[in-house]
Amino acid sequence: MPRDYALIDCNNFYASCERAFRPELEGRPVAVLSNNDGCVIARSDEAKAAGVPMGAPYFKCRNLLERNGVAVFSSNYALYGDMSARVMRVLSRFCPSVEIYSIDEAFCDLTGVPGGAEAFGRRLRATVRAWTGIPVSVGIGPTKTLAKLANRFAKKQPRCRGVFDLGASPDPDRVLKWTAIGDVWGIGPRHAERLRKLGVDDALAFRGLKRDWVQKKMTVAGLHTLLELRGLPCFDFAAGPADKKTIVSSRSFGHPVTRLDHMLEATAQYAARAAEKLRGQRSVAASVLVSLQTNAFRLGRPQYSNALSVPLAVATAHTPALIRAAQSGMKRIFREGYDYKKCAVMLSGLEPERGRRLSLLALPPAHRPNDRPLMHAVDACNARWGRDTVAFAASGVRQGWRMKREMMSPRYTTAWDEILRVKAG
DNA sequence: TCTGGGGTCCTAGGACCC
DNA sequence: TCTGGGGTCCTAGGACCC
Numbered sequence: 001m002p003r004d005y006a007l008i009d010c011n012n013f014y015a016s017c018e019r020a021f022r023p024e025l026e027g028r029p030v031a032v033l034s035n036n037d038g039c040v041i042a043r044s045d046e047a048k049a050a051g052v053p054m055g056a057p058y059f060k061c062r063n064l065l066e067r068n069g070v071a072v073f074s075s076n077y078a079l080y081g082d083m084s085a086r087v088m089r090v091l092s093r094f095c096p097s098v099e100i101y102s103i104d105e106a107f108c109d110l111t112g113v114p115g116g117a118e119a120f121g122r123r124l125r126a127t128v129r130a131w132t133g134i135p136v137s138v139g140i141g142p143t144k145t146l147a148k149l150a151n152r153f154a155k156k157q158p159r160c161r162g163v164f165d166l167g168a169s170p171d172p173d174r175v176l177k178w179t180a181i182g183d184v185w186g187i188g189p190r191h192a193e194r195l196r197k198l199g200v201d202d203a204l205a206f207r208g209l210k211r212d213w214v215q216k217k218m219t220v221a222g223l224h225t226l227l228e229l230r231g232l233p234c235f236d237f238a239a240g241p242a243d244k245k246t247i248v249s250s251r252s253f254g255h256p257v258t259r260l261d262h263m264l265e266a267t268a269q270y271a272a273r274a275a276e277k278l279r280g281q282r283s284v285a286a287s288v289l290v291s292l293q294t295n296a297f298r299l300g301r302p303q304y305s306n307a308l309s310v311p312l313a314v315a316t317a318h319t320p321a322l323i324r325a326a327q328s329g330m331k332r333i334f335r336e337g338y339d340y341k342k343c344a345v346m347l348s349g350l351e352p353e354r355g356r357r358l359s360l361l362a363l364p365p366a367h368r369p370n371d372r373p374l375m376h377a378v379d380a381c382n383a384r385w386g387r388d389t390v391a392f393a394a395s396g397v398r399q400g401w402r403m404k405r406e407m408m409s410p411r412y413t414t415a416w417d418e419i420l421r422v423k424a425g
Numbered sequence: 426t427c428t429g430g431g432g433t434c435c436t437a438g439g440a441c442c443c
Numbered sequence: 444t445c446t447g448g449g450g451t452c453c454t455a456g457g458a459c460c461c
Binding site: 101104185186187188189190191218221 | 431442
C-alpha cells in the first residue's frame with residue numbers, strides 16, 4: 001500500500017524564533033549569525049530578498065545588512081532548542097508517528113489519516129503556527145525524498161499556501177522538472193556539478209537515468225535517491241532518535257589562542273560538554289580524539305593543524321577521566337608559536353553504558369562507586385539552573401578564549417530572569 | 426624472470442545532510 | 444580585526460592474519 005510521508009519544515013527557523021518574541025519584526029528583514037558572530041546562518045524572506053547571502057561572513061555583509069535595516073541576532077541555541085521542542089510536541093500530539101530529523105524538520109507518517117493527507121497537513125500547519133508562533137511548510141509524498149521535494153515546492157510556490165501533496169498532484173512530473181538537480185535531497189554540490197555537465201539539470205532528468213550507472217558513479221547512496229524519486233521507499237521511518245556514534249564538541253575561539261594553558265582550558269571545557277551529551281544518551285566512550293587548528297583564512301601566517309586519538313583503558317562517561325585524556329592528547333599535539341583559532345574534542349567508540357566491555361588492566365566502574373552519582377548530580381544541577389552552574393576547574397575561570405555573541409536575544413523560554421514581560425492595560 | 430590468495434579490520438578521505 | 448558546528452554513510456587501501 002502506498003504511504004503518505006509528510007516533511008514538516010520550519011521556515012527560516014532561527015529567524016522565525018527571534019521573530020516569535022518580537023512581533024514588531026514581522027514583515028521586516030531578520031538575520032541570525034553563527035557562533036562568534038561569524039557568518040549569516042538564517043535569514044527571513046525579507047532578508048533573502050534584500051540579497052543577504054547564506055553563509056556570508058558578517059564583517060563582509062555588515063554594510064548590506066545595515067543599509068537594509070536588517071535586525072541581526074547572535075545565535076541563541078537555548079531559545080532555538082526549546083522552540084524546536086515545542087513544535088515537535090505539537091506534531092507528536094496530532095500525528096500517529098513522528099521522526100525528528102533535525103532541529104527544524106520532522107517526518108510524519110500520514111498514511112491513512114482521516115480526511116486526506118493534504119487537509120491534515122493544513123490543520124497541522126495552522127496549529128503549529130497558532131501554538132508556537134513558528135511558520136512551517138508541509139510537503140507530502142510516497143517517499144521521504146519526494147516529501148522533501150514537495151516541501152520545497154510548498155515553500156516556494158505561494159499558491160500552495162505552505163502545503164503540497166505530490167501524490168495528489170495532477171502532474172507530479174512537472175514538479176520534478178521544476179526541481180533543480182542540486183536541490184534534490186541527497187545530491188550535493190559535487191554530484192550536481194557532474195550531473196549538470198552531462199545535461200542532467202533537474203530531478204525529472206535524474207529519475208530517468210539507468211540504475212547501474214547511478215550506482216557506479218554515486219554509490220548506493222545515489223541509487224537510493226534515484227529509487228526514492230521513482231516512488232520506491234529506501235529510507236526507513238525511525239520513530240525514536242538513534243544513539244549517536246560519535247559526539248563532537250568544538251568551537252572557534254573569540255580571540256586567537258597562543259598559550260598551552262588556555263588551550264588546555266578550552267579542551268577541558270569541550271570535553272566536559274561532550275561528556276554531558278554522552279551521558280545524555282546513556283553511553284560511554286572508548287576513545288577521545290582531540291584536534292586543533294590555526295586560521296586557514298589568514299594567508300601568510302604560519303599554519304598548523306593536528307589531531308590525536310587517545311584510547312581509554314575503560315570506556316567511560318566520567319568527565320574528569322575524559323578531561324584527563326583530552327588534555328594529555330592536547331599536550332602532545334600543541335606547538336608553540338601559532339595563533340590557534342579552534343580546537344575540538346570528539347568522543348568515539350561509543351557503546352551503551354550497560355553491557356560495556358571491561359578491561360583486565362583497569363578498575364571496573366563498580367570499584368569507583370561515586371563516579372556515576374557525582375556526574376548525575378552535576379548534570380541535574382546544570383539542567384535545572386543552566387549550563388555551567390557546576391563546572392570543572394580545569395576549564396578555567398576567565399576563559400578569554402570564549403566565543404563572541406554580541407547581539408544575543410534573551411533566553412525568553414528557558415531562563416526565568418529573561419522571560420518576556422507583558423504589560424497590563 | 427620470478428613475486429599466493431583470501432578474509433577481516435581499521436582508517437582516511439570524500440560526499441552528503443542540517 | 445572579523446569566515447559555524449555537529450553529524451552520517453560509503454569506499455578504497457593498508458595492515459594483518461592464516
